[in-house]
Amino acid sequence: xxxxxxxxxxxxxxxxxxxxxxxxxxxxxxxxxxxxxxxxxxxxxxxxxxxxxxxxxxxxxxxxxxxxxxxxxxxxxxxxxxxxxxxxxxxxxxxxxxxxxxxxxxxxxxxxxxxxxxxxxxxxxxxxxxxxxxxxxxxxxxxxxxxxxxxxxxxxxxxxxxxx
Numbered sequence: 724x725x726x727x728x729x730x731x732x733x734x735x736x737x738x739x740x741x742x743x744x745x746x747x748x749x750x751x752x753x754x755x756x757x758x759x760x761x762x763x764x765x766x767x768x769x770x771x772x773x774x775x776x777x778x779x780x781x782x783x784x785x786x787x788x789x790x791x792x793x794x795x796x797x798x799x800x801x802x803x804x805x806x807x808x809x810x811x812x813x814x815x816x817x818x819x820x821x822x823x824x825x826x827x828x829x830x831x832x833x834x835x836x837x838x839x840x841x842x843x844x845x846x847x848x849x850x851x852x853x854x855x856x857x858x859x860x861x862x863x864x865x866x867x868x869x870x871x872x873x874x875x876x877x878x879x880x881x882x883x884x885x886x887x
Contacts, residue, residue, distance in 0.1 A: 813849070
């Protein structure tokens, strides 16, 4: 019984991750075309709330909706699901590995990037997602290609309450 529950949980998590990836790609394509959510919704025959839910990964596309979005945005279904994104923790591990290979300390890398060393530490630990300019600068300084961090995975430490 426990194995069945675990497999269902794993399947549900996989669906959520795929939904977030597809949503992120739809959002990128929409912004690239200069469309607002309302405009995309009008062209697809959906309301703004539906587009918002799809972009945030809260809803899954039906086959018919997928075909309409492909036609309107001029993208292929394969590009929606094949882009590799990683969690902030996986991104942080990749940055740390590249930094250590280059023989640079966290403080030195932060200074070269012009950011606080505490921010660099949070990026490496996966508690903070880097800004696009920071990601590009890290890649340039460490001379490596880093994976795309998942835009919808944010990790914040649990807040402690008084008495706990």
